[in-house]
Amino acid sequence: MSSQQPIRVLTVGTGAVGAIYSWRLAQTCEVTTVCRSNYDAVKQHGFDIESPKFGNGIFKPHHVVRNVSEAKEFGPFDYIVVTLKALPDMYDTADIISPAVAEGKSTIVLIQNGFGIELPIIKRFPKNPLISIVAYIGTSQVAAGKIKMKAIERLQVGTHPASVDSTAQCDKFKELLTKGDVLVEPVDNIEQVRFEKLFWNGSFSPVCAILGLNTTQVIENEMAVDLVRRLMREIMTAAQKALGIEYEIEAQSEALIEGTVQGAPNYKPSMQLDLERKQPMEVEVILGTALKSAKENGLDVPTLQAMHDLCKSMNIHHLKKSQL
Numbered sequence: 001m002s003s004q005q006p007i008r009v010l011t012v013g014t015g016a017v018g019a020i021y022s023w024r025l026a027q028t029c030e031v032t033t034v035c036r037s038n039y040d041a042v043k044q045h046g047f048d049i050e051s052p053k054f055g056n057g058i059f060k061p062h063h064v065v066r067n068v069s070e071a072k073e074f075g076p077f078d079y080i081v082v083t084l085k086a087l088p089d090m091y092d093t094a095d096i097i098s099p100a101v102a103e104g105k106s107t108i109v110l111i112q113n114g115f116g117i118e119l120p121i122i123k124r125f126p127k128n129p130l131i132s133i134v135a136y137i138g139t140s141q142v143a144a145g146k147i148k149m150k151a152i153e154r155l156q157v158g159t160h161p162a163s164v165d166s167t168a169q170c171d172k173f174k175e176l177l178t179k180g181d182v183l184v185e186p187v188d189n190i191e192q193v194r195f196e197k198l199f200w201n202g203s204f205s206p207v208c209a210i211l212g213l214n215t216t217q218v219i220e221n222e223m224a225v226d227l228v229r230r231l232m233r234e235i236m237t238a239a240q241k242a243l244g245i246e247y248e249i250e251a252q253s254e255a256l257i258e259g260t261v262q263g264a265p266n267y268k269p270s271m272q273l274d275l276e277r278k279q280p281m282e283v284e285v286i287l288g289t290a291l292k293s294a295k296e297n298g299l300d301v302p303t304l305q306a307m308h309d310l311c312k313s314m315n316i317h318h319l320k321k322s323q324l
């Protein structure tokens, strides 16, 4: 990166999360956003963002394009930030970003939920640096280009052991985020962080989604919250085997439920919002990879298996309906 050149960022999948972090990075970088259904709204008016943390404002990216091929004229990009939903059963993220990836040069940044999302990218672009980010944020695109964010925001940022050494690129990216007032928490073991996020995302999210109940309604329903507990226990047991870490399974499950009572009342997880909108849920990266890991380690996880199959069935149903 020369000091004369701006740092160029391409965001692919600029919805709720992509809009927020594109905005924060645009404080120091030249940002191009790939917008799909929100293209016309964003091209004309920019993103209209409401955020108790960052303030309210209109964010006009430096360039707004319809797809990654169109973005190429504004590259080469130092960072390609992926904020698509992680849906490996629906599309191949590597295919989508490939027109903009300069071999060995562009750093690929994943800001997505799920465990194991890095491996297909590393396989396809083995020479490119990779940064893996887990987001704790509540943000939603309520109309095309209109983003509403809740107060709390934090990113856990790390590199992946299977990628080329990406330390320098990761350090620079953390600096850019921090300059945009993002709360950055560096992490050494991103796989552990991603698996541990499944304790909540793999339990509350599918139960809220399938039952159509928010977090408080689930917690107040004895049978529903027991389902959450069983999922948490199975996913924690799977993580113990995969990561070689001992968890206080009972105590940690209860703490997560109590933490939800205090910190996320009446909350609809993103999986629930996806199902309400009849959009695909991130089933494979949230439930499927935990299930696969449990099976590889010889564990019996009946609740996780059933929840995976239920959610996957809903995805297949909505996909079929959308193709009619």
Ligand SMILES: NC(=O)C1=CN([C@@H]2O[C@H](COP(=O)(O)OP(=O)(O)OC[C@H]3O[C@@H](n4cnc5c(N)ncnc54)[C@H](OP(=O)(O)O)[C@@H]3O)[C@@H](O)[C@H]2O)C=CC1
Residues within 6 Å of the ligand: 012, 013, 014, 015, 016, 017, 018, 034, 035, 036, 037, 038, 083, 084, 085, 086, 091, 096, 111, 112, 113, 114, 135, 136, 137, 138, 139, 140, 141, 270, 282
């Ligand atoms: N929202 C949140 O609060 C949180 C989200 N996350 C994670 O962050 C990630 C992003 O989530 P979020 O921002 O909420 O999702 P959104 O659905 O708001 O954004 C995804 C965007 O990707 C676009 N997109 C999908 N496919 C393509 C494609 N082939 N080419 C170009 N654009 C495409 C969608 O466009 P279109 O509108 O046309 O479908 C949409 O704008 C997910 O992994 C999610 O789990 C993690 C923590 C919290």
Ligand SMILES: CC(C)(CO)C(=O)C(=O)O
Residues within 6 Å of the ligand: 113, 135, 136, 137, 138, 200, 201, 205, 268, 269, 270, 271
């Ligand atoms: C855990 C949480 C709420 C963090 O932002 C999330 O990832 C989701 O809603 O899916």
